Amino acid sequence: MDFVALDVETANPRMASICQLGIAKYTNGNFSDEWKSFVDPEDFFDQMNMRIHGIGESTILGAPKFPDVYAKLCSFLDGAIVVSHTSFDRAAIIQCCERYGIDPPQCNWLDSARIARRTWSECANSGYGLKSVCEIIGYKFKHHDALEDAKASAQVVVAAINKTGISIEDWLERSQKPISGSGSDRIKLQGNPEGVLYGEVLVFTGAVGIPRMVAAEMAARAGCEVAAGVTKKTTIVVVGDQDIKALAGHEKSSKHRKAEELIEKGIPIKILTAPDFEKLITIS
Numbered sequence: 001m002d003f004v005a006l007d008v009e010t011a012n013p014r015m016a017s018i019c020q021l022g023i024a025k026y027t028n029g030n031f032s033d034e035w036k037s038f039v040d041p042e043d044f045f046d047q048m049n050m051r052i053h054g055i056g057e058s059t060i061l062g063a064p065k066f067p068d069v070y071a072k073l074c075s076f077l078d079g080a081i082v083v084s085h086t087s088f089d090r091a092a093i094i095q096c097c098e099r100y101g102i103d104p105p106q107c108n109w110l111d112s113a114r115i116a117r118r119t120w121s122e123c124a125n126s127g128y129g130l131k132s133v134c135e136i137i138g139y140k141f142k143h144h145d146a147l148e149d150a151k152a153s154a155q156v157v158v159a160a161i162n163k164t165g166i167s168i169e170d171w172l173e174r175s176q177k178p179i180s181g182s183g184s185d186r187i188k189l190q191g192n193p194e195g196v197l198y199g200e201v202l203v204f205t206g207a208v209g210i211p212r213m214v215a216a217e218m219a220a221r222a223g224c225e226v227a228a229g230v231t232k233k234t235t236i237v238v239v240g241d242q243d244i245k246a247l248a249g250h251e252k253s254s255k256h257r258k259a260e261e262l263i264e265k266g267i268p269i270k271i272l273t274a275p276d277f278e279k280l281i282t283i284s
Contacts, residue, residue, distance in 0.1 A: 001029035001161065001168050003081040003110070005154035007146045008092045009053045012046035015088070016095040018066060019045075019055050022146025023076050024154050029161075031154075035076060036147040038063040053144040067100050077105035081168055085130045085153040086113045110168070112156040114175040119160040124179050130156070165228035169254045188228050189216050195223020197280075201233050202226050205255035206240030208274040218281050230258040236270050238277040 005024045011017040019041045025033040038055070040063045050056050073093075082105075084090055090109045097104040116133045117124050123133055131143050134152050137159040142148040157168065165188060166174055191198050202224040208215050215238075216226045230237060237259040242252070250257065259269050272280065 001158070002027050003083055003154070003157065003168055004076050004107075005083040005112075005150040005157070006077070006089055006093075007084065007149035007153060008089050009055060009144065009146050010049060010092060011041040011043050011055070012049055014043060014095075015092040016099040017041040017043040018092055018096050019060055020053070020146040021069065021073065022148070022150040023073075024147065024150045025076060026154055026158070029158060031151070033076075034147060034151075035072065037069050037072075039069060040065045066096050067102065070097075070100075070102060074105045077107045080107050081110055081172065082107045083110050083112050083153050083157050085111070085133075085149070085156065087111060108172060110157070110172055111175060112153045112160075115160045115171055116156055118174060118177075118179055119164055167229045167254075167258070169258065170229055173254055189220040189226040191219075191223040191225040192221050193223070195221060198223030200224045200235045202236040202238060203228070203230050203234050203255055203259075204238050204240065205253045206242045206274075208238060208240035208277065215277070219277075222281050230255045230262065230269075232262060232267055234259065234262070234267075234269055236272060236277075238272050238274060240274040 003026050005026070007022045008018045009020040011019040018039050021035075021037050021039060023035045024031060038060045040060050042065060045056050082090075087109075094104045113128050113130075113133075116128050116136075120133070120136055122136065130149060130152055133156050134141060137155065139152060139155045139159075141152045143152075157171070160166070160171070161168060191200070197219075200223065202219050204212060204215060204226070219226050224236065227234065237255060239253075239256055252260075256271070259271055263269050263271075
């Protein structure tokens, strides 16, 4: 579970007026590094923004300008999964880069607010601000400090992964799907101890021709534990039809790719088509 969480504060309503950057890096799910810097926005400070974050002209006196910290920023973001709470921070980085005529960091953005809305029903439609979600997960922090907010966004992702079993790579796809339409991705069922497939750990990816819950219940009755994400414990991956839009340019889903990676490392995972799965369940 490797990713970087980012938050920015702005001097005024213009998204390109970044006055503070905060980054928290996580390696294998654990906090591993951080970076924080005030930034001279080369723009005015709005009273409303100052009341929110407490940053003003005196705070950024002598601070570097955005182009001066760009290389440091990219050293964290380039090639990484970058978490931010809502799309505001992403837009601010992109607009700031456009303002100075430099290329935005090359990374995969992941919105922790979208993850929260698909993990906790109480914030599916409202109440998914960072402070509210952190109250749900019991995480305390100093709001509107860029580094503190970045760490809080990271904790939302970690808590969601622990709750759902969906990996951060799978969240890149899941967060783009409808809240209610694809909740089946989170289906987790225990296998029937009397089933002939008891001991198998099965994961679905894609549409298998019948409702996911129906397929999961069939697998569970046959003895399979139905899991949400592919891990070293997975023994069967059932691959159905994929939504091309959700593949993000890949030929296979992230679950399918993860299974193939584990197979190459010697993990005995069987990859089945949806018809083969139905046959397996029928004869079991």
